[in-house]
Amino acid sequence: MRKVWLAPVVIVTGIVVQLTVLNGLRLPGGGVPDLVLVLVVALAITEGPMAGMIIGFAAGLCLDIAPPGSELLGQYALVFCLAGWAAGRLSSAAGRSAVRALVIAAAVTALAEALAAGVGLALEPAAVTTAAVREVLPTTIGYDLLLCPFVLYLIVLATALLSEGIASAGLAGVLATPTRSERAAARRRRKLLEPRLGRAAVRPGDGWLGGGPRVPYGTRDAHPSNRAGVRLRPANGVAGSATGLVRTPGRAVHAPVNLKLAGRKRRDGAIANPVGTGLGQHWRPSRHPGLLAGARPQFRPQAGQPGGSASGQLRITATARRPQPAIRFAAHRGDATVGRTLGSGRLASPGATPRLRTGATRSAAATTSRAAVVPRLQFRAPPKRRATRSAAAPRFRRKAFSLWPSSAGTGLVSGGVLSASTLRTRRHPAAAPRFRRKVFSRRSAAEGTGLVSGGVLGASTFRARRRPAAPRLGLVKRRGGAMMIGGSGGSALRRPPRPAGRRPRFGYGRRSVLSFLAGRRIGGRWLARRRAGSRSGVSLIGRRTGGVR
Amino acid sequence: MRDTRRTRVVLIVLLLAALALIALNYSDGSNSVVRGVRNAGGSVFGGAEHAASSVSRFFSGGSSASSSQVKNLQEQVMRLRTELGQEQLSKADYSELHKMLQLAGAAQYKIVAASVIAVGTGFQQTVTIDVGSSDGVKADETVVNGQGLVGEVTSVTPTTATVELASSASSVVGAAVSPSGQLGWVTGPGKTNGGSGLMRLQMLSSQAALKTGEAVVTSASVKDKPYVPGVPIGEITKLVEVNGALTEAALVRPYVNYTALGVVGVVIVPPKHNPRFAAVPPLPHPGPTVTVTVTAKPGAHKPSSSPTPTTGG
Numbered sequence: 001m002r003k004v005w006l007a008p009v010v011i012v013t014g015i016v017v018q019l020t021v022l023n024g025l026r027l028p029g030g031g032v033p034d035l036v037l038v039l040v041v042a043l044a045i046t047e048g049p050m051a052g053m054i055i056g057f058a059a060g061l062c063l064d065i066a067p068p069g070s071e072l073l074g075q076y077a078l079v080f081c082l083a084g085w086a087a088g089r090l091s092s093a094a095g096r097s098a099v100r101a102l103v104i105a106a107a108v109t110a111l112a113e114a115l116a117a118g119v120g121l122a123l124e125p126a127a128v129t130t131a132a133v134r135e136v137l138p139t140t141i142g143y144d145l146l147l148c149p150f151v152l153y154l155i156v157l158a159t160a161l162l163s164e165g166i167a168s169a170g171l172a173g174v175l176a177t178p179t180r181s182e183r184a185a186a187r188r189r190r191k192l193l194e195p196r197l198g199r200a201a202v203r204p205g206d207g208w209l210g211g212g213p214r215v216p217y218g219t220r221d222a223h224p225s226n227r228a229g230v231r232l233r234p235a236n237g238v239a240g241s242a243t244g245l246v247r248t249p250g251r252a253v254h255a256p257v258n259l260k261l262a263g264r265k266r267r268d269g270a271i272a273n274p275v276g277t278g279l280g281q282h283w284r285p286s287r288h289p290g291l292l293a294g295a296r297p298q299f300r301p302q303a304g305q306p307g308g309s310a311s312g313q314l315r316i317t318a319t320a321r322r323p324q325p326a327i328r329f330a331a332h333r334g335d336a337t338v339g340r341t342l343g344s345g346r347l348a349s350p351g352a353t354p355r356l357r358t359g360a361t362r363s364a365a366a367t368t369s370r371a372a373v374v375p376r377l378q379f380r381a382p383p384k385r386r387a388t389r390s391a392a393a394p395r396f397r398r399k400a401f402s403l404w405p406s407s408a409g410t411g412l413v414s415g416g417v418l419s420a421s422t423l424r425t426r427r428h429p430a431a432a433p434r435f436r437r438k439v440f441s442r443r444s445a446a447e448g449t450g451l452v453s454g455g456v457l458g459a460s461t462f463r464a465r466r467r468p469a470a471p472r473l474g475l476v477k478r479r480g481g482a483m484m485i486g487g488s489g490g491s492a493l494r495r496p497p498r499p500a501g502r503r504p505r506f507g508y509g510r511r512s513v514l515s516f517l518a519g520r521r522i523g524g525r526w527l528a529r530r531r532a533g534s535r536s537g538v539s540l541i542g543r544r545t546g547g548v549r
Numbered sequence: 550m551r552d553t554r555r556t557r558v559v560l561i562v563l564l565l566a567a568l569a570l571i572a573l574n575y576s577d578g579s580n581s582v583v584r585g586v587r588n589a590g591g592s593v594f595g596g597a598e599h600a601a602s603s604v605s606r607f608f609s610g611g612s613s614a615s616s617s618q619v620k621n622l623q624e625q626v627m628r629l630r631t632e633l634g635q636e637q638l639s640k641a642d643y644s645e646l647h648k649m650l651q652l653a654g655a656a657q658y659k660i661v662a663a664s665v666i667a668v669g670t671g672f673q674q675t676v677t678i679d680v681g682s683s684d685g686v687k688a689d690e691t692v693v694n695g696q697g698l699v700g701e702v703t704s705v706t707p708t709t710a711t712v713e714l715a716s717s718a719s720s721v722v723g724a725a726v727s728p729s730g731q732l733g734w735v736t737g738p739g740k741t742n743g744g745s746g747l748m749r750l751q752m753l754s755s756q757a758a759l760k761t762g763e764a765v766v767t768s769a770s771v772k773d774k775p776y777v778p779g780v781p782i783g784e785i786t787k788l789v790e791v792n793g794a795l796t797e798a799a800l801v802r803p804y805v806n807y808t809a810l811g812v813v814g815v816v817i818v819p820p821k822h823n824p825r826f827a828a829v830p831p832l833p834h835p836g837p838t839v840t841v842t843v844t845a846k847p848g849a850h851k852p853s854s855s856p857t858p859t860t861g862g
Contacts, residue, residue, distance in 0.1 A: 015594065019677070020601040023668035026808050030741060034670065050556045057563045061570075065590025067598065068667060068675035068711040069704075073583050074570030076670070081563045085556075120672050123571065126719035128672045132739040136672065 003162040007043050007051070010155070011059045014039045015066055029139030033147045036063055037112055040080050041087040041105050041148075042155035049088030056084025071124050079119060083112035105152050109144045113137060591706035599679060599708065602666035645812040648695025653814060656779045656824040660693065660814035661686060666709070672740045674717035676700075678813060681708045689775040691767075691816040697781035697804035697828075698722065698767060699813050710815070715782065716746065716807040722776055724750060726785070727764035727826050731757035735765060735782055735801060747800040748783060755795045761785050764829045765801050777816050779824035804830070 018035045025032050040059050044052025060080035064070045087108040094101040117137050120128035574583050646662060653660045661684050669675035680686050682705045692699040692712045700714040715722055718739035725732055732753050738746025750765060763785045769778040783803040791798060 012597070016597045016601045018670060019594075019667035020598050021605055023670055024665070024808075036670075049553075050559060053556075053560050053563055057567065060567070062590065062594070063670060064570075065587050066594035066667075067591045067677040067706065067709050068669045068673065069587060069590070070670070071673060072571050073574045073586065074567045077570065078564060078567035081560070081567060085560050116671060123575065124719070127674070127717055127739070129718050129739045132672055132718065132741060136740050 003159065006158055006162055007047070007055050008058075010039055010043065010158075011036065011055065011062065015059070015062050018063070019066060019068075027139070027143065029136075029142070031136045031138075031140030031143055033143035034109075034113065034140060035147065035151070036060075037080060037083060037116075038105075038109055038144055038147050038151045039155070040084050041108050041112070042152040044084040044087035044108075045091040045094065045101055045105055045152065046156055046159045047088065048091065049085050052084035052088030052091075053081050054084070056080035056082070071127055075119050075123060076116070079112055079116045082115065083108055086111070101156075102149055102152060105148050106145050109148060110141045113141050113144060587704065588706055591709055595677070595681075595706055595709040598667045598677060602664070602679070642812055645695050649693065649812060649814050652693060652695055652697070652781075652828050653816075656777075656828040657820035657822075658693070658777065658814075658816045659818035660816050662812060662814050663710075664812055665810045674700075674714040674720075674737065674740060674807070675703070676712050676714065676810060677709050678712055678815070679709060680815060681706050681710050683707045685817050686710050686815050687817075691773075691775065691777045691780060691819075692813050693780055693816060694805060694810065694813045696806075696830075697783070698776070699805055699807075699810065701775040702815060712813070714807050715805075716740075716748070716803065722782065723768040723770060724765045724782055725768040725778075725825075726750075726752075726757070726759065727766065727829055729757065729763075730825075731759075732768055733757070733765075733796075747786065747802055749789070750785065750799045750801045752796045752798065757797055759785055759788055759797050759799050761787065761799075764826065766826055766829060769823055773819035777819040779820070779826070779828055781829050 014036045022032050022035055036059055040052070040056045043055050047055070057077050057080065060077035061074070063076045063080075064073050070076055087104060090104045090108065091101065094104055114137065117128070117133045121130065121133060570583075573580055577583075642664075649660070649662070652658075661680050663678040663680040663684075663686075665676045666679045667677035678692070686702060686705055688702050688705055690702045692702060698715050700712045700717070700720065702710050703713045704711045713720055714737065715735070716737040716739070718737050720737050722735045723732065724735045733750050734753070735748050735750050737748055750759075752759065765782045765785065767776040767778055767780045767782060770776050781804050783801040785799045786802045787800040789798040789800060
């Protein structure tokens with residue numbers, strides 16, 4: 001049986017059982033368990049909000065029309081749809097914890113029962129009396145809660161048996177383990193924890209904690225990790241290998257957490273590819289833009305600054321008084337852009353001069369007066385109270401999760417994948433950059449993951465890290481028009497650093513709905529010329545593109 | 550799957566659809582769309598409920614009293630024959646059917662026997678029975694069982710019918726009180742703990758005087774819809790005193806246990822004459838007993854007997 005059929009089969013069976021058996025039971029207290037609701041909640045927890053609310057709506061509608069049917073067609077559809085959505089929405093907070101999933105299921109079930117009673121009271125006051133609600137509702141909720149663990153367990157087990165999804169099987173593994181005999185489980189666990197080494201192809205990030213360094217273009221072969229050869233690596237499904245975590249239910253592999261007291265690294269806390277990435281051996285202090293034009297030599301957030309690293313948090317109180325945003329200059333294409341695919345260090349030409357890039361433009365062919373807008377990523381000065389934060393706790397990192405070559409910047413936030421659980425252990429982490437809008441990339445390692453600052457941050461990560469202390473990257477409207485953010489690495493204007501006081505803007509031309517309407521890429525040279533005027537922008541464009549105006 | 554924007558759009562669409570259905574239903578319950586949807590659902594789920602209830606009855610002890618076997622007995626039911634093959638019915642079903650036939654015979658109803666196959670969810674007081682329009686059942690017909698009034702048929706599909714129980718808070722039954730014939734109406738208690746709720750009887754006339762223990766039956770309705778006359782409802786257990794009320798009110802304990810319905814009957818042909826209180830179960834009051842006292846008199850020829858009626862109890 002395919003997994004698609006699980007929900008319909010379960011729901012129809014549940015409705016028939018509910019109507020023919022459960023509702024006719026005479027249980028103490030007068031209530032009967034609402035099996036269909038519990039099934040909807042359990043399915044939503046395993047399937048997520050979208051599937052959850054569709055299942056809930058369908059189940060509620062079936063319950064409405066199945067004889068004897070409800071007084072008002074649609075009242076159970078309404079309640080169960082909301083319940084499915086809420087359970088699916090909250091299920092991401094459950095992680096792999098069975099207890100948390102149970103608590104969520106119980107809470108949603110109880111609330112949905114109350115909501116159903118409320119809807120009945122509101123819509124059919126003749127048939128549903130307050131006295132009846134007061135008498136029957138508590139026992140109904142009680143029976144529902146009794147039913148919850150069993151139903152949830154069975155649904156999760158069925159889902160895991162029918163699918164190979166990592167997420168569901170993870171929960172299933174947690175839940176299913178007690179069913180096996182203890183001895184067999186212990187043996188299996190021991191077996192799994194033995195390192196099984198398999199011949200594996202080389203990956204660029206092998207052997208490095210935190211994903212390894214960026215390899216500048218042209219020097220890949222020189223890097224030791226890129227040399228041809230067969231290497232041994234933990235096999236799939238074994239602790240230590242991030243891929244193929246759990247393929248079979250009941251075999252939850254708890255990948256060990258590599259504890260790393262993170263020292264200060266170059267990439268720590270940098271937003272996007274940190275300034276200087278990709279420079280590699282070509283970096284010379286004299287060539288760095290930060291040293292040009294009298295700018296302050298501060299190319300990435302220092303410890304303790306907004307967007308800064310986790311190290312040196314003790315110095316926050318000393319350094320936080322600086323109101324200026326820390327990131328001043330971009331070095332390369334792709335730098336400091338939101339949504340830029342990873343690995344710009346490889347794309348950059350090796351000897352390129354670092355340059356400050358502002359709201360870059362691409363098209364020189366615009367004389368239209370249509371208004372346009374440059375999206376700006378703007379660092380806002382952090383609130384004052386940030387200075388009261390305590391020192392950062394040591395960070396725990398999971399082993400790098402590398403589906404793509406890690407030199408391409410796979411899923412690494414300052415060198416590692418931060419799972420939601422990791423983040424939860426950090427009560428006072430380093431200030432995290434916040435982005436208003438998630439940008440998706442086709443190359444993101446995990447489904448539905450927004451790539452931000454060269455790392456994989458799941459949606460839950462975003463939720464977990466909302467904090468007023470963080471510097472914010474916001475889309476700022478500028479002189480009317482459309483908003484645009486990030487995009488394909490195209491042109492970068494070579495411009496000298498702007499005088500102090502003008503903030504750098506980041507952005508590339510991008511095809512979007514608005515650009516479709518406008519008929520050209522928004523942003524790009526056209527925009528730059530419009531914005532920069534003939535004073536500087538055009539000449540720069542001309543030089544770069546061979547005189548296109 | 551975490552695309553929240555799309556999720557939100559779909560959620561809003563679904564909620565609006567549900568609200569639209571509710572509004573459609575609320576404004577016009579007999580809307581053709583609603584009726585069509587309900588009929589489709591009834592034919593799909595009704596069949597499933599038929600099958601499930603026969604399966605569950607098979608497992609629940611008593612040998613099978615499936616609907617087909619009940620149907621086989623319908624001719625005998627019509628002729629008020631209570632001699633049914635006991636091997637075909639479980640004992641409980643048999644006694645229920647027996648009592649129902651007695652009631653129907655006393656009040657001269659023509660009934661179609663049915664069994665309850667599904668019970669409404671939540672706070673609804675509705676059940677589904679396994680007879681439908683193909684058995685001659687129509688909406689607004691009275692449903693009884695061996696004890697008394699069960700409810701009325703609200704909607705019919707070819708194979709199932711939905712019955713609104715008299716215990717529903719929204720049902721109002723015209724009633725007559727047993728000896729006096731005073732009229733009033735009875736409302737149900739709604740869903741309560743184990744069906745222990747009492748119905749409420751409200752009299753129409755300020756002259757009416759109520760006593761506990763009096764029986765309440767349905768009164769005559771126009772064209773005998775939705776309730777045929779003479780069906781026992783319950784027994785007055787307590788008088789309710791409401792300050793300032795012009796008429797008397799009382800709590801009525803129903804004869805029927807609405808949470809344990811098995812075999813029921815739909816009255817498809819009402820009686821020609823109002824049976825009044827013919828179907829009311831006999832009062833538990835024992836009748837007068839005759840005691841014969843024989844006193845032997847010395848010297849008398851023959852003993853004389855003197856019957857002395859005394860009331861017992």
